[in-house]
Amino acid sequence: MRGAIASGVAEWSALHTVGLQSVCVPFTGSAKTIAAIAEIHKRIESWDTQVASRGIVEGVFAASKLQSSVRLPKFLKGHMYETRSITNIDAASAGFIDYVGKYGTLADKAAISSAVTRCTQMGRMGTWTGDIEQLWAKFQKSRAYLASYVSLPGQFTHHEANVYETYPSGRYDAVLIDPPKVVSTTDIYSAHYQDLNTALGGAVPIPEWRREHVLTRLEELIVLPARWVLLLYTSEVYPTMDDIRWLLSKYGQVTVEDRYRHRSRYDYCILVDKEA
Numbered sequence: 001m002r003g004a005i006a007s008g009v010a011e012w013s014a015l016h017t018v019g020l021q022s023v024c025v026p027f028t029g030s031a032k033t034i035a036a037i038a039e040i041h042k043r044i045e046s047w048d049t050q051v052a053s054r055g056i057v058e059g060v061f062a063a064s065k066l067q068s069s070v071r072l073p074k075f076l077k078g079h080m081y082e083t084r085s086i087t088n089i090d091a092a093s094a095g096f097i098d099y100v101g102k103y104g105t106l107a108d109k110a111a112i113s114s115a116v117t118r119c120t121q122m123g124r125m126g127t128w129t130g131d132i133e134q135l136w137a138k139f140q141k142s143r144a145y146l147a148s149y150v151s152l153p154g155q156f157t158h159h160e161a162n163v164y165e166t167y168p169s170g171r172y173d174a175v176l177i178d179p180p181k182v183v184s185t186t187d188i189y190s191a192h193y194q195d196l197n198t199a200l201g202g203a204v205p206i207p208e209w210r211r212e213h214v215l216t217r218l219e220e221l222i223v224l225p226a227r228w229v230l231l232l233y234t235s236e237v238y239p240t241m242d243d244i245r246w247l248l249s250k251y252g253q254v255t256v257e258d259r260y261r262h263r264s265r266y267d268y269c270i271l272v273d274k275e276a
């Protein structure tokens with residue numbers, strides 16, 4: 001590991017967890033990081049309030065074959081159709097999302113979630129820029145892409161849950177924390193993914209993150225019984241990197257801090273040794 005150089009956040013996470021037996025991942029998201037760190041003999045226990053995250057971990061990584069029950073774009077009048085909660089979303093696209101939410105497999109839910117995001121402006125879920133043809137094409141593409149991630153090495157235990165309500169009870173070698181980021185007043189997940197999650201059959205509310213929540217919530221995870229803490233953070237969000245460094249230094253020694261340019265920001269990767 002020493003001397004190697006990572007080219008981005010996912011690769012950095014893989015580099016600094018290589019050979020570890022157990023990693024706790026409180027925030028799964030699109031599971032890009034989990035895919036990167038997966039390896040034989042590693043147990044990964046993960047959490048996320050979004051059903052799409054469970055779809056990726058259980059319906060793809062831990063599955064021996066990708067199961068899909070969606071052959072054609074069909075429609076249903078469900079939560080997305082009724083609420084049209086993504087600005088400018090058309091009726092057919094909303095109805096297709098509802099159809100996948102009711103009849104799709106876990107892998108289908110993972111695929112539609114990624115496709116929906118890609119049909120919005122800059123992938124931010126604010127304004128719809130797609131139509132049903134594009135959504136169907138992106139869904140198929142995403143499902144085919146996910147198929148190459150089935151049966152990842154290692155062992156996966158996932159919780160479709162709020163990590164603060166179903167608090168981790170194990171002992172781990174490392175905790176890998178990639179929290180929601182508060183850009184202005186709140187995070188994008190609670191602001192934009194709640195209705196998609198409901199339409200896809202997710203029952204767990206996505207908690208809101210405001211500036212005043214971040215340090216205490218991170219602290220609750222930093223104290224978990226694990227020697228290593230890997231924290232993935234970003235510049236130009238609140239609290240700032242200096243606040244984060246201060247918090248981490250209370251619990252251990254920062255042994256590595258790297259940063260990667262990402263659009264107009266930097267992504268920070270920090271490794272803390274709590275036994276140093």
Ligand SMILES: C[S@@+](CC[C@H](N)C(=O)[O-])C[C@H]1O[C@@H](n2cnc3c(N)ncnc32)[C@H](O)[C@@H]1O
Pocket residue numbers: 026027028029030031032033034047048049050053161162163164178179180181189206207
């Ligand atoms: C920055 S993303 C994680 C990205 C991830 N590293 C990846 O590879 O895509 C943060 C995630 O935390 C989830 N989340 C927010 N609050 C949560 C909570 N209290 N418990 C579990 N998951 C939560 C959100 O739904 C979101 O998917």
